[in-house]
Amino acid sequence: xxxxxxxxxxxxxxxxxxxxxxxxxxxxxxxxxxxxxxxxxxxxxxxxxxxxxxxxxxxxxxxxxxxxxxxxxxxxxxxxxxxxxxxxxxxxxxxxxxxxxxxxxxxxxxxxxxxxxxxxxxxxxxxxxxxxxxxxxxxxxxxxxxxxxxxxxxxxxxxxxxxxxxxxxxxxxxxxxxxxxxxxxxxxxxxxxxxxxxxxxxxxxxxxxxxxxxxxxxxxxxxxxxxxxxxxxxxxxxxxxxxxxxxxxxxxxxxxxxxxxxxxxxxxxxxxxxxxxxxxxxxxxxxxxxxxxxxxxxxxxxxx
Amino acid sequence: xxxxxxxxxxxxxxxxxxxxxxxxxxxxxxxxxxxxxxxxxxxxxxxxxxxxxxxxxxxxxxxxxxxxxxxxxxxxxxxxxxxxxxxxxxxxxxxxxxxxxxxxxxxxxxxxxxxxxxxxxxxxxxxxxxxxxxxxxxxxxxxxxxxxxxxxxxxxxxxxxxxxxxxxxxxxxxxxxxxxxxxxxxxxxxxxxxxxxxxxxxxxxxxxxxxxxxxxxxxxxxxxxxxxxxxxxxxxxxxxxxxxxxxxxxxxxxxxxxxxxxxxxxxxxxxxxxxxxxxxxxxxxxxxxxxxxxxxxxxxxxxxxxxxxxxxxxxxxxxxxxxxxxxxxxxxxxxxxxxxxxxxxxxxxx
Ligand SMILES: Nc1ncnc2c1ncn2[C@@H]1O[C@H](COP(=O)(O)OP(=O)(O)OP(=O)(O)O)[C@@H](O)[C@H]1O
Ligand SMILES: [Mg+2]
Numbered sequence: 001x002x003x004x005x006x007x008x009x010x011x012x013x014x015x016x017x018x019x020x021x022x023x024x025x026x027x028x029x030x031x032x033x034x035x036x037x038x039x040x041x042x043x044x045x046x047x048x049x050x051x052x053x054x055x056x057x058x059x060x061x062x063x064x065x066x067x068x069x070x071x072x073x074x075x076x077x078x079x080x081x082x083x084x085x086x087x088x089x090x091x092x093x094x095x096x097x098x099x100x101x102x103x104x105x106x107x108x109x110x111x112x113x114x115x116x117x118x119x120x121x122x123x124x125x126x127x128x129x130x131x132x133x134x135x136x137x138x139x140x141x142x143x144x145x146x147x148x149x150x151x152x153x154x155x156x157x158x159x160x161x162x163x164x165x166x167x168x169x170x171x172x173x174x175x176x177x178x179x180x181x182x183x184x185x186x187x188x189x190x191x192x193x194x195x196x197x198x199x200x201x202x203x204x205x206x207x208x209x210x211x212x213x214x215x216x217x218x219x220x221x222x223x224x225x226x227x228x229x230x231x232x233x234x235x236x237x238x239x240x241x242x243x244x245x246x247x248x249x250x251x252x253x254x255x256x257x258x259x260x261x262x263x264x265x266x267x268x269x270x271x272x273x274x275x276x277x278x279x280x281x282x283x284x285x286x287x288x289x290x291x292x293x294x295x296x297x298x299x300x301x302x303x304x
Numbered sequence: 305x306x307x308x309x310x311x312x313x314x315x316x317x318x319x320x321x322x323x324x325x326x327x328x329x330x331x332x333x334x335x336x337x338x339x340x341x342x343x344x345x346x347x348x349x350x351x352x353x354x355x356x357x358x359x360x361x362x363x364x365x366x367x368x369x370x371x372x373x374x375x376x377x378x379x380x381x382x383x384x385x386x387x388x389x390x391x392x393x394x395x396x397x398x399x400x401x402x403x404x405x406x407x408x409x410x411x412x413x414x415x416x417x418x419x420x421x422x423x424x425x426x427x428x429x430x431x432x433x434x435x436x437x438x439x440x441x442x443x444x445x446x447x448x449x450x451x452x453x454x455x456x457x458x459x460x461x462x463x464x465x466x467x468x469x470x471x472x473x474x475x476x477x478x479x480x481x482x483x484x485x486x487x488x489x490x491x492x493x494x495x496x497x498x499x500x501x502x503x504x505x506x507x508x509x510x511x512x513x514x515x516x517x518x519x520x521x522x523x524x525x526x527x528x529x530x531x532x533x534x535x536x537x538x539x540x541x542x543x544x545x546x547x548x549x550x551x552x553x554x555x556x557x558x559x560x561x562x563x564x565x566x567x568x569x570x571x572x573x574x575x576x577x578x579x580x581x582x583x584x585x586x587x588x589x590x591x592x593x594x595x596x597x598x599x600x601x602x603x604x605x606x607x608x609x610x611x612x613x614x615x616x617x618x619x620x621x622x623x624x625x626x627x628x629x630x631x632x633x634x635x636x637x638x639x640x641x642x643x644x645x646x647x648x649x650x651x652x653x654x
Contacts, residue, residue, distance in 0.1 A: 197391035200358050205405035205452075206379040215404075219395045 043284060049277030068278035077254060078262070078279070085258040088172065089236035096176035097228055100183030105213065107184075108191040127178065133246030136174035140247075160248060164255030167248045171256050175243045179235060183228050190224035191217060230294045238287060259283055308332040308355065308460060308492055313364035315350055315516075324350050325516040327364065332509065335490040337483070339524075341503035342513030343539070348496040349464055351513075355494060356385050356462050369459045379408075384453035385462040388469065390445050392437040392452075398424070399433040402451045409456075423455045426485070443474050450482070454489065461486065461493040467502065479505060500540050504528065512536050530639075534646035537572050537639060543601055545572045545639065549610040556585055557638060569649055572639040575601065578615040581632030588613055588631055590623045602629070 053064045072078050127135075139147040142159045151158040160166040194217060202212045218225075241260045244250060250257035250265060257265070259279065267276035309332070315325040325347045332338040340348045353359040355366055357378035366373050373381045384405070392401050402420045411419075424430045427447045437445055446466065453461055466482070467475045483506055486493050497503050503510055504524045512519040512527065512535075520532040524540075531537035537545040548556065553571030576599075578586070588604035600622055602615045607628075615631055623629045640649040 195389065195391065197387045197389055198393060200356075200378070201385070201387060201391040201452075202393070202404070203358070204356060204378045204383065204385050205456075206408035207404075208379075211408065216393060 046277045046280040046284070049273055050281045051274075052277075053274045064274070068274045069282075072275060072278050072282070080254055081257050081259055081262045084168075084254070084256065085237060088168065088175075088240075088256075088258050089233045091168075091172045092175045092179065092236040092240075093229055093232035095172060096179035096232055097183050097187075097225070099176070100180045100228075101187050103180070103184050104187035104191055105217075107188055123181065128242065130242035130246050132178050133174050133243040136170060136177070136243075137247045140170050160252075162252055164252055167252060167256045170247055171240070171244055171258075174247055175236060175240045179232055183232070186224050186228055187221065190221045194220050226297060227294070230290055230297075234287060234290050237290075238283065307334045307336075307367075307369065308338075308494065309365075309367040310351075310355075311365040311367070313351070313354060313366060314362045315347070315354060315359070316362045323362070323516065328516070328518055330511065330518065330521070332492060332494065334492055336508045337486050337493045337495060337506060338509045338511060339495045339497060339503045339507035340511045340513055341497055341500060341539070342519075344498060346513045347516040348498070348513060350516075352385075352462050352464055352494055352496050355381075355460075356383055357381050382459040383462055384456050384458045384460075385464065386449045386453050386466040388465040390437075390449040390466075390469075392445060392448055394437055397434050397436055398429060398440070398448050398451075401437070401448055402455050405452065405456045419455050420451075423451045426454075427451050442470055443478065446470060446478060450485070454485070454491075457489075459492065461491050461495075463493065463495040465497055466495075467497075468499075475502070482506070500542060504540065510540075512539060514539075530648065532648050534570065534572070534641045537641070541574055543575050543614045543616065545574050546578075546611070546613045547572050548606070548613075549608050550643070552586075552606055552608045552611055556633070557640070568643040570641045570643050570646075572641060573633050573637065574639075575614040575616040577637035578613070578617070578631045578633055580615075580617060580619075580621075580629060582630055584630040584632030586613065586631040586633070588615070588629055590625055590627050590629060592625060593622055595622075604629070 050068055051063060051065060052061050053068070054061050137145075139145050140158065140160060142148050142161065145158075148158040158166055160170045198216055198220075199212050202216050207215060237258075238260055240258065241264060244256055244258060244261045245264075248256040250261050260283065263276050263279045263283065266272045266279065270276075308330075310328060310330040312327050312329055313325060314323055314327050316323045328351065330338075340351065342348055350359060354361050355368070357373065357376060361374050368381055368383065393404065396404065399420055402423060403416050406416045406419060420433070421430070424433055427450060429444065429447055429451060432440060432444060432448075437448065440448065446469070449466065463482075467478055470478060479502055482495075495506055497506075507524045509521060510524045510527050511521050514535050519539075520527055520536045527536060527540055531540060531545070534547065538547075548571045550570070553569070557569065557571055587607040588602070589607070590602055590604040592603040594601040594603070599616050599618045602617055602622065604613055604615075605611070606613055613631075641647060642649055
């Protein structure tokens with residue numbers, strides 16, 4: 001019986017058998033090496049550093065337990081950065097998903113086989129965040145930027161060096177821009193996976209285009225929405241350093257100092273390695289939590 | 305109660321070189337069930353979708369219940385449609401699926417519940433109202449699709465191959481249910497299928513289509529008895545009508561006293577009109593015998609070497625493969641078609 005079950009498992013999982021014992025290990029070795037060098041090692045370094053304190057000259061290092069963390073959560077600047085990051089992520093996820101959804105709905109309506117659209121709309125995604133940041137920095141530069149000039153002409157005095165709101169808008173736009181194409185692809189694929197006959201049935205059932213979208217397409221798209229929400233929040237939290245660095249430098253004041261940017265600034269400009277490491281650990285905990293939520297959701301499959 | 309009229313309806317898909325439907329007229333009387341049947345790609349779905357308003361009409365006029373509907377939205381045509389894949393809303397319950405159309409029309413909740421309840425009882429779905437479509441069997445889903453169509457009490461039902469996702473047995477059962485329901489409600493219906501048996505059994509009026517054109521319209525038995533063309537003869541009836549090689553056909557017709565067959569006619573005989581007759585005019589070398597229970601289909605080749613023949617015979621005394629058997633046919637059961645056009649020729653003699 002047990003043998004039979006084992007056999008079945010074997011067949012069901014299409015298990016590959018290697019004739020040489022070491023071959024499978026050899027094949028995964030590069031991947032493991034990369035993970036070790038670029039993730040596990042720095043992560044453990046961060047963990048290690050986060051419980052140490054170095055004096056200002058880097059001469060003496062002492063173990064301080066969780067003191068770095070305690071200090072962090074009593075630091076109003078850090079808490080403010082947390083708040084800024086949450087606002088920023090919510091805006092990035094909201095803006096990029098909303099824009100992408102509108103585009104996807106329009107593309108879905110125009111062409112069922114929207115290959116050309118798709119190719120064009122994926123381009124922004126291929127641009128590195130820092131390059132995108134510089135691009136937006138040029139566009140919105142108060143003295144030379146064409147967008148700033150246009151806003152000026154419309155009567156809005158744009159200056160993200162002075163106005164915190166302007167600065168936040170700038171990094172939200174710069175960060176969202178790139179995500180739009182990514183979200184668009186998923187939304188379009190999601191929309192095209194909904195059988196056409198469903199919207200046709202709804203049309204016969206007396207639902208206009210807006211009602212069809214709200215009562216049929218959007219609910220069926222909800223797994224995609226949730227997936228993208230997590231992806232975009234993760235992006236806004238962890239991959240936007242380049243954008244901030246190239247446009248606002250976290251300013252004016254603390255207005256756009258999001259958590260990843262603060263990690264870097266505290267380490268390389270403030271030279272407070274212990275605090276910076278503690279901040280990285282907090283970020284790591286957040287990304288692990290988000291990933292866990294996502295995995296759990298994927299396991300539970302689609303809710304309808 | 306209403307009727308559906310199509311006047312010179314034409315359909316050219318954008319970018320297509322030729323018209324999918326070159327121009328088609330059709331009258332469907334109030335309360336009638338009209339079945340469109342034809343080979344794949346002949347434009348049945350296209351026609352149905354134009355009536356539903358899901359496909360634009362290139363030319364011509366569609367009337368439902370005396371109202372020109374060409375430019376009306378699907379919702380305003382007072383029709384409901386059952387799709388081949390049922391198109392149930394997967395995120396709504398059975399109740400939600402049936403109520404959706406009523407809700408969109410602003411019907412009060414109590415009235416919706418009452419109508420959905422009535423329809424559900426009629427279809428034996430009362431116990432499943434809280435389930436999602438994925439928790440139902442194929443047959444139950446089909447009935448939910450029916451339920452969604454009937455709760456709205458529309459002027460017309462449109463069916464696009466509603467049974468093709470069911471297994472053979474369920475298909476026959478559901479076919480009867482649909483017919484029963486349609487007769488009880490007396491709703492004018494158009495039913496698309498490519499299954500000739502389904503078409504024969506359901507139709508008040510049968511429309512045989514071929515390449516976007518109507519080949520023949522009429523009551524099913526009339527079409528069966530007097531197919532208007534070789535195409536119809538081959539499409540309606542199972543197994544299909546035997547078409548004899550010119551020489552054999554002419555000899556048979558002449559023997560039966562039908563003069564016109566001599567030069568330009570093609571002669572057809574239905575398998576069920578052939579009977580075993582010792583010394584009969586058709587000598588067949590048997591190839592395969594398919595036993596169906598009450599009858600058997602005997603496949604063979606005529607002694608002219610060119611005509612393949614199927615005879616549907618009853619009885620138990622059947623020949624084996626390789627044997628020669630003689631078949632006869634009643635002259636009245638011969639069908640004559642024009643050699644060039646394939647159109648039916650009325651035989652003066654019979
Ligand atoms: N949206 C479309 N655009 C262009 N051509 C189409 C479109 N839909 C159908 N056609 C063409 O029109 C013709 C008729 O198609 P239709 O779907 O009406 O056939 P059908 O009789 O319903 O066939 P089946 O029995 O396979 O469902 C086909 O040649 C098909 O390729
Ligand atoms: Mg079809």
